[in-house]
Amino acid sequence: MAEPTQIAELVSLAALTPHTTELVLRPVERPLSFKAGQWISLQLPIGDHPPLNRAYSLAEPPSETGHLTLVFDHVPGGKGSGYLSSLKPGDRIPVSGPYGHFVLPDSKPQHLLLIGRYSGLVPLRCMLRSLAGQGSLPSSTLIAQAPTTSEQLYHEEFMTLAASQSSFRYLPFVSESPENNAETMDVIKQIAGNGRQVTPMIAGVKAFARPLRALLMELGLDRREVKLETYD
Ligand SMILES: Cc1cc2nc3c(=O)[nH]c(=O)nc-3n(C[C@H](O)[C@H](O)[C@H](O)COP(=O)(O)OP(=O)(O)OC[C@H]3O[C@@H](n4cnc5c(N)ncnc54)[C@H](O)[C@@H]3O)c2cc1C
Structure with a gap:
């Protein structure tokens, strides 16, 4: 079930390829539990009617650090991805989730x-x-x-x-x-x-x-x- 919105602090931002960035967030208020394949929503303080909500899939399964790892590609002129690229460690963003049903089947698949x-x-x-x-x-x-x-x-x-x-x-x-x-x-x-x-x-x-x-x-x-x- 999705948790209420909370603040997450940006731990790091690193280039994975020339046009993609890995972003690591730390939820400040409580850990967020999720399944591999799910996504979270970032509420970005930009756009004509802020917040601008953007969805990002989690790139790493849950870990003891509680960190949330996301990866985004730089959409030319994209408001959300452009804003995320400008962030610095320590910056804070409201996040909510997890969301989504794109998760592994419960039983072992044949292939x-x-x-x-x-x-x-x-x-x-x-x-x-x-x-x-x-x-x-x-x-x-x-x-x-x-x-x-x-x-x-x-x-x-x-x-x-x-x-x-x-x-x-x-x-x-x-x-x-x-x-x-x-x-x-x-x-x-x-x-x-x-x-x-x-x-x-x-x-x-x-x-x-x-x-x-x-x-x-x-x-x-x-x-x-x-x-x-x-x-x-
Ligand atoms: C469930 C879900 C999970 C998502 N997970 C990720 C993720 O893990 N990584 C990620 O980079 N994005 C992800 N997205 C897309 C993300 O939410 C944004 O839409 C994306 O970053 C573009 O936002 P923008 O404001 O920069 O661009 P906008 O100004 O909204 O421009 C969007 C346009 O850019 C093009 N485009 C190029 N790359 C993308 C892309 N990756 N996603 C959407 N449109 C794209 C499309 O043609 C679209 O018309 C996810 C979306 C959903 C719905």
Whole structure:
């Protein structure tokens, strides 16, 4: 259940790629418990009618520090992401949450198919870290799309995970536009075609996520079986 709004203090801000930033917040009043895949809302003191509410997925599972790790991409001219980039350690922001149902299934899936584009990888990374923290990963594939090679979020981390966990496959692709999904679609057909049992979870902007859900439905999955987290 979502907690009431409270103040969080900015602990750190660090570049992950040339156009993405990791932001670590510390809730000041009480710890916030959440599940991997969920998001929080930041109430930013900007815009024509402040606050401007912006949602950000949690990038790290809950930890003893109680810190909340978020990652955002710098939207050109974006009010929310522009404001977040200007923050300094010690600055304070009202936050609420956690929210969302984009979480791992309760029972072990036959094959977990995680598909994300760019900052859409954030909740998927949180899930993978949560699963890895519990021991070995279930049979799983991560299809990760980035706009350029220099913007491949968590690329090294996912490579290392795939090298250490034989049940996990990491398939990175680069595509400038979220609509240009031909390679991703081919791989999805290979993995989910011929009636194979998969649990798909897709995150990113609608132009990326929706055609992939449509493809999975063409391959025989029910709409409700395809979990989607769209950002715009
Ligand atoms: C449930 C949920 C979780 C989210 N989690 C994250 C997250 O972990 N990291 C993150 O960077 N963003 C996330 N977002 C998006 C975030 O809330 C903001 O919409 C985003 O930062 C853009 O806000 P802005 O004010 O800077 O841009 P705006 O001025 O609102 O411009 C938005 C436009 O920028 C484009 N755009 C480019 N990148 C994004 C993006 N990442 N999200 C939305 N629109 C984008 C879209 O085409 C859209 O039309 C999430 C959104 C939702 C609904």
